[in-house]
Amino acid sequence: MVVTDIVKYDPPYKACPACNSSQIGLLLKDFRENHIFSCKQCSVQFMNPIFSDEYLQHYYAEYYEGEIPEANYMKAHQRDNEVKFQFIERYTQPPGKALDFGCGNGNFAEYAKMRGWDVIGYDVDGDAMNKVSERLGIEVESGPFESIDWKESKFDLIHAYHVIEHLKYPMRDLKKLHNLLADNGFLYIAVPNINALSVRVKFRLEKLGLRRKNIGKYYDSEHHIFYYSPKSLTAMLDKCGFEVVFSMNATKVTAEHSKIAQFFARDLPNALYSNGAFFIIATKKKSA
Numbered sequence: 001m002v003v004t005d006i007v008k009y010d011p012p013y014k015a016c017p018a019c020n021s022s023q024i025g026l027l028l029k030d031f032r033e034n035h036i037f038s039c040k041q042c043s044v045q046f047m048n049p050i051f052s053d054e055y056l057q058h059y060y061a062e063y064y065e066g067e068i069p070e071a072n073y074m075k076a077h078q079r080d081n082e083v084k085f086q087f088i089e090r091y092t093q094p095p096g097k098a099l100d101f102g103c104g105n106g107n108f109a110e111y112a113k114m115r116g117w118d119v120i121g122y123d124v125d126g127d128a129m130n131k132v133s134e135r136l137g138i139e140v141e142s143g144p145f146e147s148i149d150w151k152e153s154k155f156d157l158i159h160a161y162h163v164i165e166h167l168k169y170p171m172r173d174l175k176k177l178h179n180l181l182a183d184n185g186f187l188y189i190a191v192p193n194i195n196a197l198s199v200r201v202k203f204r205l206e207k208l209g210l211r212r213k214n215i216g217k218y219y220d221s222e223h224h225i226f227y228y229s230p231k232s233l234t235a236m237l238d239k240c241g242f243e244v245v246f247s248m249n250a251t252k253v254t255a256e257h258s259k260i261a262q263f264f265a266r267d268l269p270n271a272l273y274s275n276g277a278f279f280i281i282a283t284k285k286k287s288a
């Protein structure tokens with residue numbers, strides 16, 4: 001009988017994995033028994049101790065197996081992708097080379113291709129990505145990101161939609177993305193917002209003992225290991241050589257909606273950064 005004995009966690013970080021500051025401390029222990037730390041210096045939050053490489057490898061082997069998404073799901077994503085491009089194409093337009101970093105089922109890659117982008121996908125699981133590649137007729141890379149040889153590839157657009165909160169080494173991978181980005185290219189990143197209004201309210205209620213069930217569920221620490229706010233992600237991007245050119249709450253509201261809808265569902269939440277997720281468009285810093 002083979003017993004798989006997976007060590008779930010690494011030894012704990014003594015300093016911030018993003019900025020190296022020793023001013024880190026425990027924020028809360030969630031209902032999954034994961035410990036969430038925050039950094040006083042750069043304000044990023046992270047699991048500490050963090051999942052081991054071995055544990056993550058097992059977890060992601062079964063995360064997405066290449067199945068074709070349902071029509072309704074694709075339709076919803078189609079709409080999201082249309083909205084994304086309304087922002088992205090203010091900065092960069094096709095034709096150009098695009099990388100969909102963490103492409104999953106490929107819904108963004110498929111849509112980008114339709115818009116005239118020459119797109120390559122990347123995600124971890126090789127078997128799943130072979131299926132996606134075949135289905136969409138595009139090149140999809142897989143395996144450990146740091147070990148892929150991209151040759152001379154430079155991308156005009158890199159898209160990372162709800163990916164980097166999953167990354168154990170976000171600094172390393174963002175630096176690699178910086179290398180892969182063309183000098184005048186743009187990086188689009190969307191992540192959950194750990195400073196969202198709903199998160200702040202729940203956190204307070206938990207600290208006051210008024211909310212006792214599923215403590216810290218909003219961290220999604222089943223598979224999210226870093227937790228960002230617009231401020232902490234901007235700081236991290238800066239350290240990796242990027243300059244943020246645009247930042248906003250995730251929104252489904254566009255210029256086609258009424259002025260009232262635009263104000264209450266987009267502009268007001270944006271002013272307060274209160275929605276559950278946000279996105280950033282960044283480029284390479286010009287001063288090297």
Ligand SMILES: [Zn+2]
Pocket residue numbers: 016017018019020021039040041042043044
């Ligand atoms: Zn830090």
